[in-house]
Amino acid sequence: MSNLLSVRRVIVQTIDREGKPSGPPSFGIMATDCYGQAYTDTFESLKKLNAAIDQSASILAVVDANGEVFQNADHILIGKENYCGKYWQDE
Secondary structure (H helix, E strand, C coil): CEEEEEEEEEEECCECCCCCECCCCEEEEEEECCCCEEEEEEECCHHHHHHHHHCCCCHHHHHCCCCCCCCCCCHHHHCCCCEEEEEEECC
């Protein structure tokens, strides 16, 4: 059985009741598959988020650095861009 992983850059903007932006946006990564999810929005700019990705093994490593959620992830296959695909085979 294969498992689909999605890892994406995200921008988060708080809005008020009328839908108007409230405060500055934040940037981060959302990762999810059939078994787990990981999320961060701790970066104050896209430039800082991209710098963190460039310094990591993959885009996924920024949000799951210790491999606690996605233990079998292939960081070479996932790479540093947004990713959606099968990255392991369940046994």
